[in-house]
Amino acid sequence: MFPPPVRRAALCASLLLQVGAVVVMWLSARAEAGPAVRETIAAAVTAATPDEQREMILSLKATPSPEVVSWLDKWKEGAIFIYQDDEGKATALLLTGSQDAADSYATLRLSDGAPMCAADGSPIRINPKAVDFADTDSGLRRAMKEVADLAALADADPDKRIRAIQDSAIGQNSDKLPALEAVRLLEKNPKALRALEESMAIIRLNSPEPEQRITACNTLGRLHSIAARDMIKSMATETDAATDKDTRTAANHALSAIDSHIATINALGTAFRGLSLGSVLLVVAIGLAITFGLMGIINMAHGELIAVGAYTTYIIQNVFAAGLKLSPFGVSISIPGLNLHSGGNLYFAVALPASFIAAALVGLLLERTVIRFLYRRPLESLLATWGISLVLQQLFRLIFGANNVQVTSPLWLSGNWTVNDVVFGWNRVFVIVFAAAIIAATWLVINKTPLGLLIRAVMQNRNMAACMGIRTERVNMMTFGFGCGLAGLAGAFLSQIGNVGPSLGQNYIVDAFMTVVVGGVGNILGTVISALGIGVADQTLQQYLGNPVTGKILVLAAIILFLQWRPAGLFVTRSRSLD
Amino acid sequence: MTTTPVSSRVHGPILFLAAVFLVVVMPALNCYGLIADFTLNLWGKYLCYGIMAVAIDLLWGYTGLLCLGQALFFSLGGYMMGMHLMLMIGKLGQYKSDLPDFMVFLGHSQLPGFWQPFYSFPFTLAMVFLVPGLLALVFGFLAFRSRIKGVYFSILTQALTYGAALLFFRNDLLVGGNNGFTDFRTLLGSDLRIATTQRWLYIATALLLVAVVAGCKWLTKSRFGLIQRAIRDSENRVLFSGYATANFKLFIFVASAMIAAAAGALYVPQVGIINPSEMTPEKSLEAVVWVALGGRGSLYGPVLGAVSVNALKSWASRAYPDMWLLILGGSFVLVVMFMPKGIIGIPAQIAGLAARLRRRRAEVAPDPAPATQMTDS
Structure with a gap:
């Protein structure tokens, strides 16, 4: 658990709301993911403007699951097609079955998985070369990555989860903190909890508030975080000694704790x-x-x-x-x-x-x-x-x-066994x-x-x-x-x-x-x-x-x-x- | 092992003739084209091995110390000579630099300090003897002082050789790494790749061999040699008689190392290459095989063994490359088991057998029947 000051600073009101929403929706999402996800993605594919699309993809952050990631991957790969009917209404489609003489395939609606039929009830077959596929731009892909990262944090496999948690600290992006905080409330696995604590502290090293930075240093020192060593080292050398003495001291303490840990591991x-x-x-x-x-x-x-x-x-x-x-x-x-x-x-x-x-x-x-x-x-x-x-x-x-x-x-x-960072x-x-x-x-x-x-x-x-x-x-x-x-x-x-x-x-x-x-x-x-x-x-x-x-x-x-x-x-x- | 050395029974004139043949007749025949340059060069190599074999015999056959590090001393001598030869290449190398090629290749721009004096031939010659001699002195002092003997001495010298080989395989020792030295051009101003130079090198080798054999013969016949053999047969008795056996052994060990080093120094210009694979424990064991095969405890046996095994090797490794190691290993086992005195000891063994047979016949002589039966079957 974080000491009170950090907590207060971190959980400012808006974030608190968002986190609460994420957790509630995530819990419900675990029960019934399927149709809602497909509908959202289908809607996102056919949405009018990129901003709307982005918005809808980001809304999926509430229900991060492997299924969401797989649909988003299909989108990125260009496997989702957009069919314009005579009235100009766009529908997101998937191709299925095998190629026929006219290079066409049978189609399924993305939103519910039912075969796509024309007004007269006959199934529609399309040639992938003749219709547009759902395109992505860099903004969309970034949004998709955010969703995928979040999904990885919720992965059922603890090893994958821990890796995702560790990856989330890369770049020290404070936007990731709420999600990590939310995951932490649900996490039971001790290793994952430790990784969470470490990742959050690494992100907080970059915080503008000295108080938070000091706490993060203390946490990392206590955790003997090898991943954070270089960042703490640069903090210890670059922080202005005169104005920010406490941070510097904390960083030095953490550094020596980590270094002695590394020496022990090597020995x-x-x-x-x-x-x-x-x-x-x-x-x-x-x-x-x-x-x-x-x-x-x-x-x-x-x-x-x-x-x-x-x-x-x-x-x-x-x-x-x-x-x-x-x-x-x-x-x-x-x-x-x-x-x-x-x-x-x-x-x-x-x-x-x-x-x-x-x-x-x-x-x-x-x-x-x-x-x-x-x-x-x-x-x-x-x-x-x-x-x-x-x-x-x-x-x-x-x-x-x-x-x-x-x-x-x-x-x-060929496997190995890691105890306290020593690999056997x-x-x-x-x-x-x-x-x-x-x-x-x-x-x-x-x-x-x-x-x-x-x-x-x-x-x-x-x-x-x-x-x-x-x-x-x-x-x-x-x-x-x-x-x-x-x-x-x-x-x-x-x-x-x-x-x-x-x-x-x-x-x-x-x-x-x-x-x-x-x-x-x-x-x-x-x-x-x-x-x-x-x-x-x-x-x-x-x-x-x-x-x-x-x-x-x-x-x-x-x-x-x-x-x-x-x-x-x-x-x-x-x-x-x-x- | 209290029998007189076999060598004393071999007649002097035969040995003198053999020496004349090696030193004078062979080069002369080569001069008139009756012996190919290649053959003479090959014999030069064999005789270098022969000198090393004598050095081993001095230690093993006469003092009872089986040293598995003789290949180390041999190649150290070779390396010293190799360093001089590398510097003599001058700007004729691949990179047209004053530095040896491998140094240019490793990115050096200056000759390391310890290479500098090797421009001088007398210094090189001194180093050929001093470096292996000093190593032997230090190692021997440590080993003999703590009375390491027998198989322990063998195993330790093997470890020494192994460690040195590992060291010489490294590039940062600046002696060529695993490629060693090669591509030599001149020695004392004469081109190494012409027949005349090689012939003179051969003559030098043969002379050294004769000198070493004569010197060792003198040494082993002296009072010193007597103590040497006494140490071999019962070191404790010699020790208790008031002799500092460690000093005797140390002297022999250093002398033997220097002889092997001299052989190595002559070997390198004749073969044209030296690299760390020459100083592995296996090479030492191979040299010990020559001595055992030729007959230890005699000074001619080792030479005979070195020449015959290597001649056999040259032939068999070409004619039966797959079988060569089987032949060498197998013959070695047989020699150790059935011919403890080696080739030189065969006449004595036959004589012994004949004497036993005669005695048996004398015993059965009164009854002629078995004899006739034997001739029938």
Whole structure:
């Protein structure tokens, strides 16, 4: 509610009357709009002078509705025709039906929708080229716009209504105030009410009365109106300091309130983006935290296992849709599709386990054929897996083509959620939730299952575990498969937020290794903290430097320096053995 | 890994002959038209890679430090030389300006201060060694001081290279962005696009290679080399014996960076282009592949590996462009798994196999039946 002085000033007598009339008529208009509107428009079309026409259109402001707008649009488009009968009486007509041999159409009267008949009762057909259509001039169009704006304010869809309310503040035209005031009395939606308050205050910033301007400033400051920032800023700088000190003070207050709000929004937005980037890193690195952190294998093909997961998602998506044709090595393979209608949203539920399994299988194959011979030679496992990554990349190129393939993400991922001017994209929220779920699952597997117990035992002391009767070979295999499966999940996940191509994994591999090293090898909690830390640092630097690449380089430099301070990462696994 | 390096078993005269062949015979044959200019130029490139491979081997094969940043030092050397060459273009560029073309294109009207001294060739030559050397010194000091070793060292050098590549891809570093430097004209007053200049560049490369190999051989045979190998085999024992291992490693790291940089500086005028894609971690890994394939822990193996892999690459990427990466990756996996000592180690491996076979035969000799069965089948 506005404080009393504003109210008094705003609601001067004539306006009060008009507003009252608008509201009453609007309420009644919601009950029975149809015929009255058509008659008014028909009368307006055939009215004698442009002034009369204008008057009649403006009278429609009492009954703003989508129907009015649609008729006015027809008028503007030239779809209403004027028929002059023999006595010179003009009637507004609409054309209907299809064209006949004489290029003519059947006609309907605009005023009641009945077929237009001549005196003898035979229907009149007219050729649109032979008769005049209802013309408009700029004055009429302006009047029509006023009516349409008002109709938008009364739209049933709250989002459209809010947009109309916000648009009405553009130009700071005080003529719009009565309508906004009227709408405000009926509005129930809190967001729309807030928008109304904001728009009215923005318009009042332009008011000739200093008192009103000050109140408007206070209101906007309280609302943290970003839209009004520039206007308030110009007010704060242009107002004469000597004569209008209060206005200037109020504007400065409002400005600082809005600026601190913007700073908060930016900080929150940065933190949120950093968190989501950190979550991406985390998802990518968690598999590596198992294979590298726990097992000590430098798996340079980790990125390609991510790509395996992403391509699996791609295949599943196509299986749910129209199928897929591939032609690796000149052999053409055609995978039939299920053509499911709801496949667009459903496939992901299948793709997640499928990508886990696919990547885990590839990982098991690698482990059995190559990596198990290299457990004691970590540097050589680095080189061998790099060779594997080259081979896999080229295989992707040969099977799926060198270009990126299209993975469409479900529709619900593209929306966003705005809280207090901070925008939370659903895809980023999804990233964070997904990362949290993966971490929780991994933690459960490692700490609460028999497999996890075996994994920890073997990783701590392979020989001792073997002496206790644990089949270390098998545990190695399972652990590596599990880590690779997590990489596959990361791939399914990355396919939703980025491109899927043969070099998908290469873009993440360095970051993933850095994350694990910084976190401290062999510690999943360390990986979580380091991923989130790197993500937030990266986004913050980006925000302040305004440049993503410089931010990234600085983060890399910071990591190298960080390792000076803690060479073994955040969380050190202490042991008495001397490597 | 306590066996004597394979290199010591390769005879001196063969190596001497190989050196003479590379330095004298090949250019001479080219002079009389028996070797095409293109081939000689290609070999110049291979030998540059060979020098880089020796630098990697010095670090990896002899000191146990797998550095994935050697391509960075190589291209830094190349960039230094490239800056000089860019200035030597003078007004012959597209825009007929004293400035390098890319600067005109970016809207600069004045040469940035740090480019000015590169008009001088001696300064450039000093920078070729100093810039990568300093980077290696600072990075190595930080890394070795906090005892980062093994795979962590590899991952950190990889990150360093990655970060540097990102930096060099940027236009505002004023070193040509992702196009890098190209379209060179002259070096020390002679036209780079004529065969004679290229031949001299080849000779310089071959000489440098021979010098580097000889120098490294001397170094690794000295007492210093002994400590170096001791560090590789058991750093803690060396440390506990009272040696400051970090300083030894730092010296080797800086020396290796400088050798790679010198190779890069010779590479650029021969290939005619340098851009940031040369300094990516993948390039470093590729170079490590040459060393592993040729045989690390020997100074000739890496050269052999660099030349043979690149010759194979030149051929296969033309004949089977789709298969090339499969061949490289696959052969690499096989070499790591079955030929830990690389090509150079094959004779020893065969000899070992033969010895085992002989021993087995000696054991089964009293009973001739299985032997005849074997010949039958």
